Amino acid sequence: MTIQEVFGIELPIIQAPMAGVQDHELAAAVSNAGGLGSLPCAMLDVEGLKRELTALTSKTDKPYNVNFFCHTPPAHDSAIEGKWRATLLPYFEELGVELSSIQTGAGRSPFSPELLSVLAQFKPPVVSFHFGLPAPLLIAQIKAWGGKVLSSATTVQEALWLERHGVDAIIAQGLEAGGHRGFFLDKDITTQVGTFALLPQIVDAVSIPVIAAGGIADAKGVQAAMSLGAAGVQVGTAYLLCHEAKTSPMHRDALQSERASSTALTNIFSGGAARGIVNRVMAELGPISTAAPAFPLASAALAPLRAAAEAQGSGEFSPLWAGQNVSGCAALSAAELTRSLVGP
Secondary structure (H helix, E strand, C coil): CCHHHHHCCCCCEEECCCCCCCCHHHHHHHHHCCCEEEEECCCCCHHHHHHHHHHHHHHCCCCEEEEEECCCCCCCCHHHHHHHHHHHHHHHHHHCCCHHHCCCCCCCCCCCHHHHHHHHHHCCCEEEEECCCCCHHHHHHHHHCCCEEEEEECCHHHHHHHHHCCCCEEEEECCCCCEECCCCCCCCHHHCCCHHHHHHHHHHHCCCCEEEECCCCCHHHHHHHHHCCCCEEEECHHHCCCCCCCCCHHHHHHHCCHHHHCEEEECCCCCCCEEEECCHHHHHHCCCCCCCCCCCCCHHHHHHHHHHHHHCCCCCCCCCECCCCCCCCCCCCHHHHHHHCCCC
């Protein structure tokens, strides 16, 4: 079964939810073009979610996806936090930023009954999750209004787990993908493989539709994924230069420079493994740092450094999320890009 049949869309294209670089405008544009636009919700509170869904549904009457994280928040550890602040102290001194400017809070919250209560008012047709799934009771309520449920798998074992727990389709997230890894059963990086190694293994292992994600940037990539059994594809990085994206000027510049050919998995920015363009803080502290607190607690201490550097026009302390294939990035409308992904 294709994702057009599963989600009621025209094209086998899902726009990957990308927190921090997009809002409802990109999601609506992709949905209106025939794909499945996605709204990243992991950094939204109840009021923010309501506001974004109101705006999204005012701009499209087509199917859309809302995406949430469902991680288990780690306990605060003052010793770990102290070590992390000590590691970052030279940068605070260099940029003239006070440690007291660090705000408490993780910045990313897992899916909750409070967020579900907002969703129930809008009844989004598709709800997707990163880092596994929330409690079965919450999933049941989504399915009660006819919502389809998606989640990411980075291994065959995760795909089988998701199928057993009732998802309607699985996103096979290859190692090439930009942003956070969706792994949840095993955080060992050595278990992570590329899209075109992972995809056929998951297709063979499960009986529900599989969506390929990671390194797919043009129609040839889409065709290759479909030939390996994908029911559709999820594309993120290629949308970063679209007119409707909120990608910062420095992020846009990096995507169009030679630097974009060098990406790495890093835990510097959030504590979780995520792929981005290598910049100064990644190169000097990692890209994987043993001092970084667990996801998502590392982000709080980085935030003041990021703000100070960005105020000077520098992205050296910013997460410049990108996958390994930026060849599809172009400054055009999301509708043009979406249609180009399926070819003439």
